Amino acid sequence: MIEPFAVPFMGRALTEIALLALICGPVSVFVFVRRLSFVSDALTHTVFPGVVIGFVAGGMDGLFTGALVAALLTAGVLTVLTRGARLTDDAATAVVLTAMFSIGVVLVSRRTSYTSDLTAFLFGRLLTVTPRQIAETAVLAAVILVALAIGWRAWLFRAFDPAGAAAAGLRIGRLDLWLNVVLALVVVAAVRAVGTILVVALLIIPAAAARMVTDRLAVMALLGTGLVLAAGYTGLLLSWTASLRYGVALTAASAVVLALVLAYLLLLPVRRWRDRAPVERTSPHELVG
Amino acid sequence: MAAAALRLAGVSVGYSGRPVVTGVDLELRPGQRLALVGPNGAGKSTLIKSVLGLAEIIDGSATVLDRAPAHARAFTGYVPQTGNLDPDFPVSARQVVMMGRYRRLGWWRPARAADRRAVTEALDRVGLADRAGLRFGLLSGGQRQRVLLARAIAAQPRLLLLDEPFNGVDAVSQEAIVRVLRDLSAAGTALVISTHDLAVARDLADLVCLVNGRQWAVGTPGETLTAGPLRQTYGSSAIDLADGRMVLVEP
Known part of the structure; x- marks a missing residue:
């Protein structure tokens, strides 16, 4: 069923999702192995006031700048807050998250078009993506992919064995800041299309779902990208069909995220089955001790 | 003689200014095997981390292959605890x-x-x-x-540090690890191995350093793994048996 995507706005929406898929697959792998789900969640919420201030000051272009500034700021703050990986850091992150989100809501509630603005900020406007926005997303995607290509080795080592990585001379603080900045850039890239709430799904679900079927990081990244693509296609189609055929208003971005969640749920049994399947074991005398 | 692989002189190590181990004096030459022996929580891991430049040298001087610890990382290796x-x-x-x-x-x-x-x-x-x-x-x-x-x-690496490499390790793996460590030191790699297994230390090390909050003794296994120094290091965890032997229990 290609026909709906021949409509320009649908084609642009799919292009935007495809660009996001390209970066979210690999980036979500690092969110997964570094257990940064909560940090990603915090990032998406702290970007919210930036988005609002940016939008009020300069419309859709201002929104981009506002998001960028807020995202980079929080990337730095969260890096400092999560340094010790103690429980108190979690609490501090949660405080930052809720505080910033509340500020955003207060700011947006001062506007007359409160409800529609809030919806747009939270859930994005996937169907009104402009060619210019696609170009900006493409540039950000390129920057993120380059950052990934440089950082993946060190991030992997740091995620697996922080003490070993530090002993090998890697600077953990800088690596963490770098990864958080990349996460922030993904949020900025995705925020206009899918909104501040749903972008967290793109950062977490692809790798988490892919992990259920594979142990290999590269496969996780590729599969994650594939899943976002498939969810994007399915979700857009679903949203199109629901509104045109059945007159049900289904936000495009939510449909995409729901499709992604569905993929996750469908893959859950695979993980269970894999866990139960006998793995190649070592010879009995090596299991002693 | 080649430069020392590791030289610690009057060293205290710890975190944020608080010492964990004090008074460490030892020198390790290339190809030598040093066992750090002490009970759990004695500061063996902290001492290893300080050689890697990851724990603070609060007092004294530490040189790794004639460099400051943090500048020797290109030549040091580290085997963390798998746990x-x-x-x-x-x-x-x-x-x-x-x-x-x-x-x-x-x-x-x-x-x-x-x-x-x-x-x-x-x-x-x-x-x-x-x-x-x-x-x-x-x-x-x-x-x-x-x-x-x-x-x-x-x-x-030219200096390899292993943190409790025999913890929870089966006999086959222990044998394999010991064999590799012997080969490495024969090829000139200096080794620092932390362990609370006295048998391993006696069997494997040229040099033993007894630590528990401070350095209690350093020397050959024959000099250090004897009743006197062990009683000092392990304190009340060292229990004398009637026949003159001694057992160590973890508190």
């Missing part, structure tokens, strides 16, 4: 060993044939070449320890 690593982490044994080559590879350069060969050789030396493709977490505790040792070997 600290997530068994669910999606990496293969081979990928873990390849991490030992990352320093040489830098940020950009893809792994070359020489890197892959070094990884295969390192896995072969610890007897796990046939397990290379297996996920790290699916290996037994002893095999994981051997993979981490292979990772350190792949980096070809």
